[in-house]
Amino acid sequence: VAKPVRTAARRRGARKPRDVYHHGDLRRALVDAALALVAERGPVAWTLREAARRIGVTHNAPYRHFASREALLAAVAEEGFREFARFLDAADDAAPRDPLSRLRVRFRSYVRFARDNPAALGVMFSHELADRSRYPGLQEAAQEAFARLRDTLVLCQQGGVVRAGDPDLLALVAWSTVHGFSMLVLEEQLSWAPSEHERDALVEPIIATLLQGIGGPALERPGR
């Protein structure tokens, strides 16, 4: 949607945004600024005016690009899901080809993305945007990201590494676990295990636990 406009000033190499009347790519700049603000104040407390202020544009300029404050927030969330999907794809490309390895990498990627992009995750799963039907682009981006987890899980079922059964339910179990842990970390609730190293040490035990729990015959699960 964003169509960069090359301004004369920009062609001349002007740096300070306020030197020019046309910003060039205000839409993108707003999304970035809003994300940064969310990182500082959270997805409820950030303000449209402050985002505009940071870019050096008047507080009503955003309305040229977004219908409302919420619409800008939805754009931040959508961009977050798209980046997340790209991140998952990149990790998958680098993983060994067997289904179990790929599933393991999916889980690791989820937690890692959450750790490195807490603000983005906060917006992506913000209560304010819980009704995604009002933002079709966001809804689509979210579904596309989730599909990756589910698809890998089905692959594992076919390989006998994950037990048979409704893949949606299994995906839900898996997702609950990794997402849940991620949220805990990013809400700084693990203050009693404070170092990043300690937190990272939790990831593999959790994944092992999870794999054990959803494991199929090829994973030699014990009789129950």
Next chain:
Amino acid sequence: VAKPVRTAARRRGARKPRDVYHHGDLRRALVDAALALVAERGPVAWTLREAARRIGVTHNAPYRHFASREALLAAVAEEGFREFARFLDAADDAAPRDPLSRLRVRFRSYVRFARDNPAALGVMFSHELADRSRYPGLQEAAQEAFARLRDTLVLCQQGGVVRAGDPDLLALVAWSTVHGFSMLVLEEQLSWAPSEHERDALVEPIIATLLQGIGGPALERPGR
């Protein structure tokens, strides 16, 4: 701290709070009203003035009982943790006495409390109150609740039902899983598994997965 004052009007059985000058137990009423408001608007967007308005008291009356808006929020969180601890105790009393059953019940209780008290959990783990050192009562209440999970886990280790190792780390794994799932549910992110029945159906698989993962020799874990 709350010392109920029986007013003449109250003794006479007056109902409407606004009929009397002294409320009687404004402190408690404020905590309740704030919790209700958080349920509607979230732990950031609720307002002190609206809480006072609902009780039928002027917007500055709360300052008689709390130093600030945040102090009231902290009181809500503290009360949440205390109620949570009571809830865990009640469930534990009703559980079979073997360690594994008790651990299972702890997990179930956690998820159930979260499901039934989403607003309270939102405040208890709100980012705004992440620095609990400023509210010693809150800090103590939180630690007391967490201790229950850890203690049961240690019991399980002694019974050989959970594997040996740093109990704090194991508690962290377990806590991450149940808390994480709970948060997912209460943030309404499981919209694609919408019915309460479907959500409840996730609980046991998740607990089974978790127990499998932290299981000790007495749980017949497979060789790895």
Next chain:
DNA sequence: TGTACATCAGTGAACGCGCGTTCACTGATGTAC
């Protein structure tokens, strides 16, 4: 190459609003005598 002009992307002032907090106050309460 030069110019007229429609279109687009900003500006600046103003709106109404509700917030958290402070202040000096007053009405109700319980207790000492």
Next chain:
DNA sequence: TGTACATCAGTGAACGCGCGTTCACTGATGTAC
């Protein structure tokens, strides 16, 4: 049992603030001729 009075728990007006959104506007841009 009655009364004086210190204490406590409210009131009401006011503060300064920053917010989201609307409005009529103007400056910059690119294109048709």
